[in-house]
Amino acid sequence: MDDTQLKIKEFLSRFFKSHDLQPNEDIFALGFVNSLLAMQLVAFVEKEFAIQVEDADLDLDNFRSIDAIAGLIARKRGAAA
Amino acid sequence: MKLELSAEQRAARAEFRAFTAAEIAPHADAWDRQEAIPRELIDRLRQRGYLGSNITAEHGGLGRDMISYGLLTEEIARGCSSVRSLLTVHDMVAHAIQRWGSREHKERYLPRMARAELLGALALSEPNAGSDAKSIETLAADAGDAWVLNGRKKWTTFGQIAGLFLVFAQVKGQPAAFLIEREAPGLTVRPLKGIVGTRASMLAELTLEDCRVPKGQLVSRPGFGISHVAAAALEQGRYSVAWGAVGIAQACLDACRSYAADRRQFGVPLADHQLIRAMLTDMIVDVRAARLLCLRAGWLRASGDPGAFMETMAAKYFASRVATRSANDAVQIHGANGLSESYPVARYLRDAKVTEIIEGSTQIQQITIPLFEFQEF
Numbered sequence: 001m002d003d004t005q006l007k008i009k010e011f012l013s014r015f016f017k018s019h020d021l022q023p024n025e026d027i028f029a030l031g032f033v034n035s036l037l038a039m040q041l042v043a044f045v046e047k048e049f050a051i052q053v054e055d056a057d058l059d060l061d062n063f064r065s066i067d068a069i070a071g072l073i074a075r076k077r078g079a080a081a
Numbered sequence: 082m083k084l085e086l087s088a089e090q091r092a093a094r095a096e097f098r099a100f101t102a103a104e105i106a107p108h109a110d111a112w113d114r115q116e117a118i119p120r121e122l123i124d125r126l127r128q129r130g131y132l133g134s135n136i137t138a139e140h141g142g143l144g145r146d147m148i149s150y151g152l153l154t155e156e157i158a159r160g161c162s163s164v165r166s167l168l169t170v171h172d173m174v175a176h177a178i179q180r181w182g183s184r185e186h187k188e189r190y191l192p193r194m195a196r197a198e199l200l201g202a203l204a205l206s207e208p209n210a211g212s213d214a215k216s217i218e219t220l221a222a223d224a225g226d227a228w229v230l231n232g233r234k235k236w237t238t239f240g241q242i243a244g245l246f247l248v249f250a251q252v253k254g255q256p257a258a259f260l261i262e263r264e265a266p267g268l269t270v271r272p273l274k275g276i277v278g279t280r281a282s283m284l285a286e287l288t289l290e291d292c293r294v295p296k297g298q299l300v301s302r303p304g305f306g307i308s309h310v311a312a313a314a315l316e317q318g319r320y321s322v323a324w325g326a327v328g329i330a331q332a333c334l335d336a337c338r339s340y341a342a343d344r345r346q347f348g349v350p351l352a353d354h355q356l357i358r359a360m361l362t363d364m365i366v367d368v369r370a371a372r373l374l375c376l377r378a379g380w381l382r383a384s385g386d387p388g389a390f391m392e393t394m395a396a397k398y399f400a401s402r403v404a405t406r407s408a409n410d411a412v413q414i415h416g417a418n419g420l421s422e423s424y425p426v427a428r429y430l431r432d433a434k435v436t437e438i439i440e441g442s443t444q445i446q447q448i449t450i451p452l453f454e455f456q457e458f
Contacts, residue, residue, distance in 0.1 A: 011387075014456045035308045036390065036452060039316070042309070043387040055181045055301045058309060 008066045011044050023066045051076040093149045097156035105160035112281040132197035133175050141192035147383040151324040158328025162432035163281035169321040170238045174201025174247045176317035181301045181310050202243030204234040221250035230289040240285025256306035260298045267292030278435035318440040319397040326400035326436040330368040333411035360410040371400035391453035398446035404433035
């Protein structure tokens with residue numbers, strides 16, 4: 001995992017304590033996602049990676065796994081560059 | 082975390098305090114009895130930039146900093162919680178649009194909301210859905226070129242005069258948020274009277290009967306209406322209510338300090354009685370502690386810290402309970418006078434109770450706050 005993936009994993013691990021989350025594992029399928037995680041995840045991604053999550057980004061596929069979140073961050077950074 | 086306000090924040094607080102003392106506090110009991118605030122007050126709030134002041138400069142607002150925003154809310158609530166609730170709901174809708182609205186929503190609504198030409202109201206609660214927001218029964222159907230909504234909304238604060246409603250409905254079982262203008266066909270607004278607290282908050286019940294709105298009025302997309310759009314609005318609302326509760330507690334302290342010094346029983350001022358001092362001590366310490374929690378939440382919100390959600394809930398939970406406790410003791414200290422309309426403390430008690438119910442009840446906070454704690458350790 002690269003640095004971005006590791007940071008995402010570290011954040012998500014607070015919610016999946018007894019589970020070693022893999023990069024492509026579906027966090028929704030694991031059943032632990034609630035509104036608290038949803039709100040904090042957006043804030044975490046914005047603050048940690050200095051991007052702005054917008055209304056068009058609200059798609060479950062953008063937040064489904066470590067890889068998906070890292071992909072969203074990469075696209076947002078690419079668009080901003 | 083800085084514990085001191087900046088010179089600008091102190092100056093802003095002095096301005097808010099002077100405005101409340103002159104324009105709000107002397108009339109709050111009358112507005113409470115009339116169950117309405119006058120249009121002229123809204124004009125004065127508009128002139129001062131007190132409505133929608135959290136809207137960024139990019140969208141025509143003042144972009145007031147988070148702490149100054151909190152101080153504004155506290156000082157307004159110190160005079161009248163109904164007026165505070167106008168700021169709360171208007172700013173909740175503005176915040177939700179700013180956070181999750183489309184570019185068109187932001188361009189169409191935020192500049193008018195920043196000038197308070199357009200007032201926002203949140204339409205989430207229903208006759209059968211309060212804390213259990215995901216169980217709302219209002220339905221929105223895709224009719225090709227429009228959404229068609231059917232259902233009822235209740236307890237819509239300032240719904241009587243709002244021009245824009247943030248309405249939540251189910252789209253094929255997925256919660257969704259819609260921006261609905263007052264003139265939308267099929268939307269009926271009826272005043273709700275007889276509420277016990279924040280009586281001048283001009284509550285309304287909304288009926289949506291084949292209410293047809295353009296496709297573009299959907300905020301974000303179905304499935305994110307509660308988890309993100311309502312969550313953003315409610316987080317803003319909790320911050321506002323927390324500061325407002327501090328304002329009530331401070332008003333209780335102000336009233337009791339004066340009353341306990343002037344009122345004499347058994348040959349001495351009430352303030353010389355130790356059991357009265359005990360109640361004053363709790364009030365003095367509680368209001369300081371609640372304000373510190375609000376400041377901490379404000380600083381975290383300003384920095385975009387994910388921990389702000391938990392700290393804002395904690396501030397709202399504590400401050401609303403402090404407001405109720407302080408108001409309860411304030412009535413007790415005032416004795417029979419406290420139960421009369423000659424003193425404002427009975428109003429403070431009724432208004433304080435409201436802060437324990439709105440934007441997540443005390444019990445919802447008690448269920449939720451430990452979840453944050455468990456995730457940290």
